[in-house]
Amino acid sequence: MSSFSVTEPSARQKYFAGTLVSLYAIITLLPLLWIIATGFKSPSDAIAYPPEVFFEPTLEGYVNLFTTQTRVTAEAAAELGEPQTWYEQIVRDNDMIIVGPSRYGERFFNSVIIGFGSTFLCIVLGTAAAYAFSRFRVPLKDDLMFFILSTRMMPPIAVAIPIFLMFRQLGLNDTHAGMILLYTAVNLSLSVWLIHGFIDEIPIEYEEAALIDGYTRFQAFYKIVLPQAATGIASTAIFCLIFAWNEYAFAVLLTSGTAQTAPPFIPTIIGVGGQDWPAVAAGATIFLVPVMVFTILLRKHLLRGITFGAVRK
């Protein structure tokens, strides 16, 4: 930061920069707002042209997302009596009845387990490996680091078939453990490299001071290095989570039931009752929330983390 000589920008420059940033924010936020709005539209509003900006909001999409329904005749419906709840009412208006919950909840929960599970593993393993590479005399250090990086040079999907065969042999197909393992393997190189860069930046004297002050090597790592690497670890965690959370190709290929994540499930919603775009949009909106919350929680680290890495010598 101090290595740049920066003069305070003029009011005009600030105004200009502010306008640019606002424009960019609008452009990036618009699709997001669209998706969120569509989730609250009725199916006919959702496909109206020109698109409706003002519409009567309904929770129909969300109800359709979370329930499995079946069509009934008017007589059969009449036999069932009046709907008991507001969501049954919404469904009945379309001549349908609820026969049970949908699978969205399970799939979403799978995404949470697999996404956060692999992120956690990536961070634990990545931090340990990065610390060792940064602080100890590891034989062939540079070659090993390059090897780790090289595992990421091929698009992961290029090895999909061998992985599919291996997973089948090992009984890992359509299991949580299998998906966590796979996403960890894909993200680990990124995690080791990023965290390695951050740990390298922390002067070794801090740990030595702690050693001399009577702490063990592990305590020095835990109490001195970790807090200072928190920024790097947080931003790495966000990258890992975003990848695992959004991953589609492997999820389609390797999961179908028990361990299916939300991304391959959401498109299947379309088929449930005609083209139910509001339900798809509702599924996408809920799907966005965890990553958004995670990123917002860690945002102060993220910004510093990204620039910190960028100005490394």
Added chain:
Amino acid sequence: MAQIRIENVRKEFGAFTAVQSSSFTIEDGEFFMLLGPSGCGKTTTLRTMAGLELPTSGNIYIDGEEVGQKPASQRDIAFVFQMFALYPHMKVGQNIAYPLRSQGMSRVETKRKVDEVAQILGIQDILKKPVGGLSGGDRQRVALGRAIVRDPKAFFMDEPLGALDAEFREHMSEELRALHDRMGATTVYVTHDQLEAMQMGDKIVVMNHGVVEQFGVPQDIYDWPATMFCASFIGSPSMNFLTFDGMVGTGADTVTVGETQIQMPTLRDGAKGALALGVRPEHVRFDDSSGYRGEVIATEYLGTTQIVTLDSAHGMIKARIPSTDVVRVGERLGLHFDARTITIFDTERGTALRSAGNEGVLSHG
């Protein structure tokens, strides 16, 4: 408080030897200087003593106990790092308290100790501040606070003033020395600044290329350097060398340099070949009756004294004389060297020949 003894300590990094068989003793309560040019192995020596590096061979004794292979945490010493190494995620007070927390000291007792140390260092009012915004001097004080709070057996400091600006160094070095005198703790202090070493140290070890060149009190090292390296590294301007080929015998008290006989302390060693006569600038006088002549080529005014540079048949000579004496560039002057202060060096080996003057100093070095 402790006596520290280093015995034949050697430290290799792969094929490179950073410290070669060093031996010296630091007495209890001493302010001990490790002096030498950059890269000579001072930091390595200190880190080996602290337990941050393990010696390749040799022994380190703290209070008679061999600790060479013990981890740093078990040696009970405090280390002040060159860049201070204050924990950036902690406040000043937490930094100072940190060594106590490893001992499991109670909250109340910890606070009492931290306050006491802050009092000694005059930093009571910054205890609650983060270390980020502190000035160099305050960082230095906090680093010292973290060191003294534990009452360790000894303090190790690696160029602790190196990160401060010149004006402040002076002030801090006095503060440090005063602190040492008050607490009487054994202190090992690394510096590449010979002036700092001379001013602050009770004893000095001079190192070069990983070798201990000399070990003793500042005055002895200044007056009777054991090697040509010590002679030229210490003192500003450094000792003059008149280099010549010749022969000196045991018991001789004059040496012939060119045509001139020069008096010196009676030699205890003899030598033949390439020799050098060493004399400090303040021991050179102008004397027309002397047969040894030099031509003035420059003068440098230093307030009460001036440094006169002369060209002689055996090399450049600098003389420190009162600035009231008038000398002109181009003058040829007779030079007299104070006989009692002269050291003869064997330039092949770079070491001083023993004489009546330095034998007391060199025998225990």
